[in-house]
Amino acid sequence: MTSEKIQRVGVIGAGMMGAGIAEVCARAHVDVLVYEQTRELAAAGRARILRSLDRGVSSGKITEREREQAAWRLRFTSDLGDFADRQLVVEAVVEDEKVKAEIFAELDKIVTDPNAVLASNTSSIPIMKLGIATTRPERVIGMHFFNPVPVLPLVELVTTLKTSPAVSQRAEAFASEVLGKQVVRSSDRAGFIANALLVPYLLSAIRMVESGFATKEDIDKAMVLGCAHPMGPLALTDLVGLDTVKSIADSMYGEFKEPLYSAPPLLLRMVEAGLVGKKSGAGFYEYADNGRAAKK
Numbered sequence: 001m002t003s004e005k006i007q008r009v010g011v012i013g014a015g016m017m018g019a020g021i022a023e024v025c026a027r028a029h030v031d032v033l034v035y036e037q038t039r040e041l042a043a044a045g046r047a048r049i050l051r052s053l054d055r056g057v058s059s060g061k062i063t064e065r066e067r068e069q070a071a072w073r074l075r076f077t078s079d080l081g082d083f084a085d086r087q088l089v090v091e092a093v094v095e096d097e098k099v100k101a102e103i104f105a106e107l108d109k110i111v112t113d114p115n116a117v118l119a120s121n122t123s124s125i126p127i128m129k130l131g132i133a134t135t136r137p138e139r140v141i142g143m144h145f146f147n148p149v150p151v152l153p154l155v156e157l158v159t160t161l162k163t164s165p166a167v168s169q170r171a172e173a174f175a176s177e178v179l180g181k182q183v184v185r186s187s188d189r190a191g192f193i194a195n196a197l198l199v200p201y202l203l204s205a206i207r208m209v210e211s212g213f214a215t216k217e218d219i220d221k222a223m224v225l226g227c228a229h230p231m232g233p234l235a236l237t238d239l240v241g242l243d244t245v246k247s248i249a250d251s252m253y254g255e256f257k258e259p260l261y262s263a264p265p266l267l268l269r270m271v272e273a274g275l276v277g278k279k280s281g282a283g284f285y286e287y288a289d290n291g292r293a294a295k296k
């Protein structure tokens with residue numbers, strides 16, 4: 001039955017996004033199995049989710065009991081073979097086409113339910129490139145969540161030339177009815193809707209810093225106070241991760257060959273230096289305790 005309610009979700013990767021996706025699924029009463037490459041990374045992922053649930057309790061968004069129940073619904077594994085019974089898998093590993101395609105090829109061999117939905121949270125990689133790594137491209141779809149996942153209400157649904165309408169309906173029903181997210185639909189072009197608009201803007205801000213046109217503080221202040229953005233482009237680049245912004249720019253440049261999508265040298269040098277933003281403790285700004293308190 002294609003319309004069978006999704007109750008067993010698998011999330012691949014417990015980085016910033018995978019942890020957030022796992023958390024919102026667990027909070028929505030879904031059984032969640034999270035894959036990480038090693039037990040150490042899995043433990044770090046679990047701790048990340050528990051910290052976020054704690055913040056949910058202290059800000060009054062969830063009760064103590066809801067936190068306990070969500071924590072109970074989360075299991076971790078470092079064996080992808082454990083995903084055999086999953087009805088929906090959301091892949092959220094590093095923005096690298098080769099790594100993601102290998103994971104989809106593996107999943108294809110592992111997931112037994114022929115009606116399972118295989119989704120990627122990629123920010124920019126055309127979904128067809130992942131679909132063709134499987135023998136069931138009609139079951140493959142983009143489900144692009146936004147950071148932080150428990151806070152931002154949007155999911156971009158990306159269907160390919162092969163995605164079956166039943167898969168798209170099932171993914172949309174899960175995102176909206178189970179997770180309570182708003183859904184927008186995009187065609188399968190690198191960057192989809194939001195990043196096709198956002199990333200050139202972030203890259204322009206980095207070019208402004210690089211050329212000495214204005215300070216990072218003034219660039220961010222201009223957009224916060226002048227355009228009512230909740231944060232400026234350089235703080236947002238730090239939040240997304242400079243490595244991820246570079247990878248998104250690369251895949252959009254690869255698709256469109258537009259200079260506005262090409263990663264500026266300052267971004268490349270900062271990624272090479274490990275200054276990848278909040279998650280590493282430093283990017284355009286410095287952060288104490290891996291991003292919990294920024295000092296500017």
Ligand code: NAI
Pocket residue numbers: 012013014015016017018036037041092093094095096099121122123124144145146147239240241244279
């Ligand atoms: P992250 O750096 O926090 O986490 C990366 C994850 O990939 C970790 O779980 C890591 O263990 C895993 N990983 C790295 N190399 C791997 C490999 N060779 N094999 C298997 N797993 C590997 O990154 P983040 O931000 O969570 O991004 C994950 C995905 O979500 C990317 O596709 C990214 O484009 C997308 N995304 C990111 C957003 C953001 O604001 N950072 C927003 C929306 C989507």
